[in-house]
Amino acid sequence: MVLARRWAFGVGRWARGTDLYNKVAILIGLIALSAMLRFDGSSSAANGTIRGRVELRPPPQDLVRRPNPGDVGMPAAHGPTDRRRSVVYLDPAPRAAFDFREEPRARMDQKDEAFVPHVLAIVAGTLVDFPNNDETYHNVFSLSKPKPFDLGRYAAGSSKAVRFDRPGIVRVFCDIHAHMSAFILVFSHRYFAVTDTEGRYRLDNVPPGTYNVVAWNEGTGEDTRKAVVPEAGGDVELNFALGRSPATPSRQ
């Protein structure tokens, strides 16, 4: 479909220099192409929404600092790590989901010795800024296969950026502060959502069809369930319960 769009874009530029007859012919072609796109299922006319809630059992605790007997004083309190956030996504996603024209950019702060947000979900190709908003050095790095990187040590007020090109889960750490960690989930499509503090999520503009919907949380693993978006669109409610519960089997 991306190729078809590129063809249409190229034809459009060429059409500026042709006569009326040819322009009409091209217009007819474009209408036909538009019909193809509708048939392809990516039209937004009857798209639906998948929404619901991800419940975590038990609710995850904040990350604790590793005991360091070598500290001669009480270590500074670090900011809270919001481990309640989960990520819900379609797997696989509708074909139209892979078409991006914008160059996305996101941000993961380092504040009070914590990464904010603790969970970030992005599309592949996103440039993520890592500003240091603390008074100490930080050294953001990852050993994860989709994007191993090391930004080195940099001071307050500075920022460095990394582009995440490959889908996957990237675990982010600080080399200086062992209690700092975060997750970046990189998707090849745009049908994903990070839950709010209550666990609620919402996936909009989902074309009609049957989908595998995956809910992921760092502490409890993931669960996959089916969702059917009817031809007429509308809301589909799908709730998850991740963790130790006999009623909700988890893939963990």
Place this chain on the structure above:
Amino acid sequence: MNINPQCCVVATLLLSAAVPGGARARSLPTGPVSAFEGRVSIGAEVIATIGEEDETAFFNYTDYEHNTLRMFRVGLSAEWRALERVNLVAEVRSEDLDAVRPYAAYVRVRPWRSVAFDVQAGRIPPTFGSFGRRTYAFDNPLIGYPLAHQYLTSLRPDAIPNTVDDLLFMRGRGWQVTYPAGSPEPAPGLPILSAFRWDTGVQAHWRGKRLEATGAITNGTLSDPQVGDNNSGKQFAGRIAAHPVAGLVIGGSASHGEWLDRSVTALVPQSPGTFVQRALGADFEYSRDYWIVRTEVVWSRWTLPFAATGTYDDLDALAMWIEGRYRITPRIFLAARADTLGFSKIADSSGRLVDWDAEVARFEVDAGYYVQRNLMLRLAVQHNDRDGGRVLTKTFVSGQVAYWF
């Protein structure tokens, strides 16, 4: 090369749990274990170091008579936040599956909520210098230890020479020292600052925005930390450190404490009253981008009596080292340390001036690889030169697997 079988077994287990990279790697904990809603946190460190035996030169032996380049060490640390501003901190260690020893055990109290001032009492972390508090695998960029913290001199707290010649006879033999007065059993000598035992006492620490200060009163000394008091004398130690900009630490330390055991001071006919170890130190650290550079200088003076003559002399030692680490990739780093330990001169019975112990120089280069964030492999080449003892020069190759959570 004769390999320590314990280290091989542990190294194999750790690597087999992690190297495949998939589901099995996740079976190793990556963070501390917590309980009671996060009020208790427990961490651990397992280090298996594989290297050749060294039963002739003893360059890397510690005061517990283990070789740091051929050691299996397990440490378990815990912190209990009993109250909002009261913590209990403890660590136990076992080296080469020997007896489990308490390394740290203290209570930490923050009297005022809004002031970064803490009092710690019990078996407390070292006040002097910087290296003594970061002997953990993730904080020590090399497998080996600085000479000042590990190398054994020919001084013993429980035995003394009759004459200067007795002292000089032990030059370069700090791993097994005997003297005619005091304990007759051969035993290891003292390092300048022990990195393998922590002292017992009370410590106060204040931290401001750009400055921090620490003071402590303890039972032992830098070279011979104690649980109980072996001589009714206390050590006073202090350190001031400045952090003018992020990444830069400049510190200065001093200490003064009685180091000889009371069983030995009783043997000296005309005792001057106290036999002290005095020390001064300066430390510097700068880090930026992928670099960390640290350097430290430690000067120490022990007042040593001679049993036969009743005289005493001041023996000085000066240790200096500089170390650096550079991360080449997220997984791979290189580190190096250059290290010297020198001693003052003393006149022997013929009037000739001789260093009271053999000078040592060490250079070590390490390459490290992170299998995962808290599982590290290291390979080290360490060269030692000494101006006395059975072996004057020796190069060691060692490998290490270190895991912590």
